[in-house]
Structure formats: structure tokens, C-alpha cells
Amino acid sequence: MTPTSSTLTRSTALAAAGALLLVGCGSDDDAEPVVSPAATASAPSAEPTEEAAEGVQVDITIADGAVSPQGERVEVGVGEPVTISVTSDAVDEIHVHSDPDVTIDVEAGGSAEETFTIDTPGQVAVESHELGVTIVQLVVRP
Ligand SMILES: [Cu+2]
Numbered sequence: 001m002t003p004t005s006s007t008l009t010r011s012t013a014l015a016a017a018g019a020l021l022l023v024g025c026g027s028d029d030d031a032e033p034v035v036s037p038a039a040t041a042s043a044p045s046a047e048p049t050e051e052a053a054e055g056v057q058v059d060i061t062i063a064d065g066a067v068s069p070q071g072e073r074v075e076v077g078v079g080e081p082v083t084i085s086v087t088s089d090a091v092d093e094i095h096v097h098s099d100p101d102v103t104i105d106v107e108a109g110g111s112a113e114e115t116f117t118i119d120t121p122g123q124v125a126v127e128s129h130e131l132g133v134t135i136v137q138l139v140v141r142p
Contacts, residue, residue, distance in 0.1 A: 001097060026079060044058075047076070048129075054080070055083060056081070058074055058126070060084065060085065060087070060094065061087050062089065062090060062128065066131075070134070076116065078121055078140055078142055079119060080117065080118075080119050082115065082117065082118065083117075085129070087110075090130065092105075092106050093106075094112075094127070094128060095137070096124060097124050120140065121140050121141060123137055124138040125138075
């Protein structure tokens, strides 16, 4: 019951909260390589005409604590412009796990848009940090 022990408890709680945030981000990264390339290879190739146009557009809607789309796979080419549009009824932070990563902040009742390219083939998760869910998986083809 000393002032020292209560201070200690408080800082431990803060450290735990920080660790939780890190886990939310890091565990997703760990999971990505587990998705076998076979799943991508066996998927029937989508109509080329649909994504032959320059750039890929991803529209994200966040409402009532739910996000749409959720967990969808979107194919993009290396160096192909990707435009992410977010409309949200709550403050959120959309995180694109590319390298370098891209963060899109959106205000409550607002919208935001960001265009970027990805230079490395692989899978890139786009997640909502407020809701802790993966919105789309960008499948980046060489
Ligand atoms: Cu993240």
C-alpha cells in the first residue's frame, strides 16, 4: 500500500495496453506468409478486362462499428496505382501494411482518399486500427 506500488501498477497497465496495440498489428504480419501461394495459383483468373484499366479503386465504408468490405482479396500489379477511399461515421485509422506503409486518417462523418503504389510482390493487409479487422488483402502480382 505504498505510493510506489500504485505507480508501478499504473505503468504496467499502460505497458500492457501498448503491447496489445503492437500485437494487433504484428500478428497480422505473421499470418500473411501462411497463406499458401497455391491458393492464389488455383484461383481462377478474373476477367482481365475488369482490372486492365489503370489503377485499382477500393471503396471502404465504416458505419455502426462495421466495415465493408471485410477480408476481401484485391489483386493489383506492382507499380499499379491503388486508390483507397474511406467514408466513416467514426474516427479511424486505415493502415496499409506495405513497405513503406501508408496510413489514412479519417474523421467521424468524414471521408479520405489516398493513392499509392506498391513495389514489392506479395500480400499487403489493409486494416482498420480502430476496429482491428482486415478490410482487404492486396495481392500484389509481379
Ligand atoms: Cu496496422
